[in-house]
Amino acid sequence: MAEFSDSLSILSSGMRSQGQRLRHIAENIANEDTPGYRRKTIEFRAHVEDGRRTGAIETGPVRLERGELPKIHDPAHPMADAEGYHEGSNVELLTEMADAREAQRSYEANLKMFEQVRRMSSQLLDILKR
Amino acid sequence: MTEIPDLMRLASGAARHAASRQATIAANVANADTPGFRARDVDTFSPDDGFALRRSELIPGDPRHFAGRTGTAAEAHDLRDLPADPNGNTVDLEDQILRGIDAARAHDRALTVYRSSLDLLRASLGRG
Numbered sequence: 701m702a703e704f705s706d707s708l709s710i711l712s713s714g715m716r717s718q719g720q721r722l723r724h725i726a727e728n729i730a731n732e733d734t735p736g737y738r739r740k741t742i743e744f745r746a747h748v749e750d751g752r753r754t755g756a757i758e759t760g761p762v763r764l765e766r767g768e769l770p771k772i773h774d775p776a777h778p779m780a781d782a783e784g785y786h787e788g789s790n791v792e793l794l795t796e797m798a799d800a801r802e803a804q805r806s807y808e809a810n811l812k813m814f815e816q817v818r819r820m821s822s823q824l825l826d827i828l829k830r
Numbered sequence: 831m832t833e834i835p836d837l838m839r840l841a842s843g844a845a846r847h848a849a850s851r852q853a854t855i856a857a858n859v860a861n862a863d864t865p866g867f868r869a870r871d872v873d874t875f876s877p878d879d880g881f882a883l884r885r886s887e888l889i890p891g892d893p894r895h896f897a898g899r900t901g902t903a904a905e906a907h908d909l910r911d912l913p914a915d916p917n918g919n920t921v922d923l924e925d926q927i928l929r930g931i932d933a934a935r936a937h938d939r940a941l942t943v944y945r946s947s948l949d950l951l952r953a954s955l956g957r958g
Contacts, residue, residue, distance in 0.1 A: 703846075703849040703850050703852065703853040704849060704852075704853075706853050706856075707852055707853045707856035707857075708856075710853070710856050710857050710860045711856050711859065711860055713860060714859060714860030714861070714862075717860075718863075721863075743865075744861075744863055744864045744865070745864060745865075746861065746864060746867065755853075755854075755856070755857030755860070755861070756857075756860065757860050757861055757864055802863065803863075805923065806859075806862045806863055806923070809859050809862060809923045809926070809927060810859055810860060812927060812930075813852075813855065813856050813859045813926075813927070813930050816852070816930055816931070816934050817852055817856060819934070820848075820849065820852065820934055820937050820938075823937070823938065823941055824845070824941065827941065827944065827945055827948070830945075830948070
């Protein structure tokens with residue numbers, strides 16, 4: 701039975717991490733037109749407890765993507781400088797959509813395995829019921 | 831009469847093996863996007879590798895007999911020759927789901943054998 705509860709907690713850590721990733725993607729997409737916004741990314745890493753990998757996954761701190769922000773020419777913009785340029789955001793919709801798809805796919809895989817493990821453990825309990 | 835408990839021990843060993851294989855696959859699926867993670871799996875079930883301890887092979891004081899010890903847990907090993915993602919991850923979700931279904935079926939099979947042995951045992955005790 702210990703294997704089942706381990707599996708379930710590992711899978712729920714996977715779902716939590718993918719959900720968090722999806723949340724940051726949503727923030728990025730919402731801020732696509734925010735001047736000076738830098739794209740947020742999170743890192744996945746193995747969860748370590750007492751110096752041993754548990755198989756679970758955790759998310760690292762939020763990182764802002766480095767690199768030059770695009771200059772947008774719009775003299776009418778309130779944040780435009782003397783030459784009529786202001787900084788845009790470095791969010792690319794195509795990248796975000798692809799990332800969101802991947803996160804969703806991984807989330808579904810975790811959910812599917814979760815259901816399978818739950819079914820296995822309830823079958824085991826059915827034997828006890830008899 | 832002694833065959834039935836042996837059969838049940840074998841079935842429970844097979845079920846335990848399937849459960850620990852499922853745990854390994856669960857870790858693979860959870861880490862499907864972790865950079866540098868290598869997919870793992872356990873060896874196929876064999877009745878002689880300590881999962882189904884035969885009575886004659888019981889060793890007094892063997893740590894595997896104590897409850898809670900996972901000495902009988904299958905050893906997971908890295909899967910080799912898998913194409914890796916650019917970030918070094920070798921988990922292929924389709925392949926892992928397939929392996930998961932395989933493990934679930936093995937578990938089903940083992941539990942079915944266990945349940946029918948239990949029925950046989952109960953029938954022989956007259957409790958049908």
